[in-house]
Amino acid sequence: MSMRRMMPFTIVMLLLLQTLAMNIVVPAEAASGRGGTNDDFTVKSITLGNSSTAANQWVQSDGSVLDYVFVGETIEVTVVVQRFGASGIGDEAPVSIDIVHPIGFVMESFSFTTSPLTGGQSFNQAIQWTPTAAHSVLNTSTNDLSGGLIVQATVNFEDDDRNTNDQREKVVPVAVSADVMDDWTATAGPQFVSGKYPADGGDATAFGSWQTESGSSAAGSKHWRHSSPGSNYPSSAEATRLVQARYMTGNTCDTDVLDPGLTQTYQAYICRILFYSNDFVSSQFHLQAWGSMAAGDSVSMELWRGSGNINDPFESISWDISQGNPSAAPGQWTNLSWDPQVTWEQIPGLTNPEVFLGGSSYTFSVLFTSDSSVASEGFRIDDFVHFGVSRVTDYTLDVQCDNPLNGYTLAPNQMASLYCTVTNNGYAPATIRLQTNVTNDSWMAPFPIIRMDVEGSSNHGTNLIMPPLGAGKTVEFWANLTVPAGADVQQQNWNLWLTDASSASLGEKARFGMDLAVSEQFSVALTSSVPLVAATVGPDDFGLVEFRLQNTGNRDAAFNLATTFSENTGWLGLVQNATGVVQQNPITLTKGERVELMLNLSSPELANPGTVSFNLRATCPSCSTALFGTDVLVRNIEVPVLREVDITAV
Missing domain, CATH: 2.60.40.10 (Immunoglobulins)
Structure with a gap:
């Protein structure tokens, strides 16, 4: 083939190659250098417990299983981070773990950095977490468990531009305490002990009829009954209690209370465990039981205080477990749950139903009473669990304002008005400082051009202490800003923020800024x-x-x-x-x-x-x-x- 005949063929091939090159699309991540699949890190999983200490498990009404833990007990939390893609160059990624209260504030934080990970590799990190507040709610109708603190893990790789999978959360119900209800032993921790008390109040006078029994227990190796094997329970039992208590340690009951009657009966210093209702906003108690009672007799979950007079609803709050329809068949354990606040609110003449259990301290017991007529074997009791929500002092605020979305545009000597509501999302009254300013300092001195007024307060200005805002309550406030006469055309920011003003110094709770433009006029x-x-x-x-x-x-x-x-x-x-x-x-x-x-x-x-x-x-x-x-x-x-x-x- 001559050179002259090759030239048209060569030109045609070059044009084809150019066309193909123009149609090749460079991937976005390649064009930018980083990002995309190869730089995509994700939090793959969050798990609780290990082979030596597992998380507790609660079986819901639909058969699903939910992990839960206890306040004050350390549990291992394992976070797994994975890198996607096929990158052969290893990169480290910082990871943060926050324990977030459902109210919205961070209670505790942890952090770590992964080892250099190539595409497809994972990194496991275990931390030790000890919950400092209970947060669990047991539905007394379905026995379903809800609530919980939020374990929130976030991976923050700088070049990761696919951020929807960077964070994972696990809601972990945190219960107050539990007991497998085995024998009363000479140990320091909370357990259950039997005692017979006068029905009209007073100290324990005898051991009572509660005793443990082996075999087919719902939890642990034993359970409790209030009758002897092969016999019916005693008549005229008055107030025979299975009391949550402990042996005294260090010659003191600390935050619990000495029980003189049990101490005399058992010839050992015994402290009744106290439940301080003022430290909680809600609480439920759980047992498993089977059996039945004769007419006129009862076994109840009870919170009692003072002399323990079972006829005084302010000294003895109780719920007959027969209302939960426990199985009468031997060994067929039935979940039973009680919310004492529901019982408390039904007390005739109660003046403070909104205060959880009146803010008093109580001891939990299983109360057995009987009259002088016929009797039966009664109930078997096991598997005590106490759920609740601790009254934490920290809080968040929900602030809603009517400020324009695009800010304010004002002429000199014109006024911008702002109306806001503030809701306390916490569990206790909050003392809040409200402050405001504008970024042009000359507008704030010598006389500020902003004035704030708060509902229920006669104070006004740019730095105010609101009246104490109750848990769940809402208050209104107003702010007016007047642009100074003769102000030049300019762009400023109007800022407003709220901080905790209590001795706990819980920091800033809310802040927002608004654009403020001054027009010519x-x-x-x-x-x-x-x-x-x-x-x-x-x-x-x-x-x-x-x-x-x-x-x-x-x-x-x-x-x-x-x-x-x-x-x-x-x-x-x-x-x-x-x-x-x-x-x-x-x-x-x-x-x-x-x-x-x-x-x-x-x-x-x-x-x-x-x-x-x-x-x-x-x-x-x-x-x-x-x-x-x-x-x-x-x-x-x-x-x-x-x-x-x-x-x-x-």
């Missing part, structure tokens, strides 16, 4: 401190009315002042300065400038008695746009009745 303000009836002027007389003329715009302006009267009978108004010199129109003022003037009002000789009104109006013929502001001053003149007689001798 011609405006004027005619003002006077005189009352509506500005002067009393007799016929052929005059009066002086003080007033102020201010150029409130941000452009220099020349103003004409003219006075009109409601009666066109010869009234005259002249503008003069403090020394009486008449001021000729126009009166030129620079932006923001103001001048103190007087209006000399002269009446005609035959002025009619009564009220005459006048308008002092400012105009600006030289202004290139409309004149805004307070351009008219309206007042009244009172003309008294004048009787005058001239007597001339003839």
Whole structure:
């Protein structure tokens, strides 16, 4: 083939290659250098417990299993981070783990950095977490468990631009305490002990009929019954309690209370465990049971205090477990749960139903009572679990305001108004400081151009302490910002923030900023401190009315002042300065400038008695746009009745 015949073929091939090259699309991540699948890190999983200490498991009504833990008990949390893609170059990634309360604040934080990971590799990190607050709610109708603290893990690889999988959360219910309800032993921890108490209150007088039994237990190796094997329970049991208690340690009961009757009966110092209701906002108690009772007898979950008089609802709050329909079949354990607040609220004549259990401290017991008639074997009891929500002191605020989405645009001397509501999302009253400012410092001194007012408070200003805001309560507040007269065209930020003002110093709780633009405008303000009836002027007389003329715009302006009267009978108004010199129109003022003037009002000789009104109006013929502001001053003149007689001798 000759060179001449090859040239067209070569040109055609080059054109084809160019076309193909133009149609090759470079991936976005390649074009930017990083990002995409190869730099995508994710939190793959969060798990609780390990082979030696597993998380507790709760079986829901639908058969699903939920992990839960206990306050004050350490559990291992394992976070798995994985890198996607096929990158052969290892990269480290920082990871944070936050323990978040459902209210919205972070209770505790952990952090770690992965080892260098290539595409497809994972990294496991275990931390030790000890919950400091309970948060669990047991539905007493379904026995379903909900609530919980939030374990939130986040991976923060700088070049990761696929962020929807960077964070994972696991909600972990945190219970108060539990007991497998085995034998009462000489150990230091909480357990259950039997004691017989007088029904009308008083110390324990005997061991009582509660005893443990082996075999087919719901939890642990034993359970409790209130009758002897092969026998019925005793009649006239009064108040036979299975009491949550412990042996005294260190010669003190600390935050619990000594039980003198049990101490005497068992010949050992025994402390009743106290449940401080004021430390909680809700609580539920759980047991498993089977069996039945004869008519007139009962086994109940009970919270008691004081003398423990079972006939006094303020000393003994109880719930008969028969209301939970436990199985009567041997070994067929039934979940039973009780919310004592529901029982508390039903007490006749209660004056504080909204206060959880009245804020008192109680001891939990399983209460057995019987009359003198027929009896049966009664109930078997096992698997005590106490759920609840701790009354934490920290809180978050929900702040809702009516500020414009795009901020405020104002002219000089105009006012921006802001209305807000603040809701305390916490469990306790909050003391809150409310503050505001604008980024132009000259507007804040010597007299701030912002004023705030709070519902229920007589204080106002730019730095206020709100009245204590109750848990779940909402309060209103208002803020008004007036742009200074003569302010130049500018862009500022209006800031408002709320901080905790208690001794706990819990920091800033809410903050938001608003754009504030000052526009160009011609405006004027005619003002006077005189009352509506500005002067009393007799016929052929005059009066002086003080007033102020201010150029409130941000452009220099020349103003004409003219006075009109409601009666066109010869009234005259002249503008003069403090020394009486008449001021000729126009009166030129620079932006923001103001001048103190007087209006000399002269009446005609035959002025009619009564009220005459006048308008002092400012105009600006030289202004290139409309004149805004307070351009008219309206007042009244009172003309008294004048009787005058001239007597001339003839």
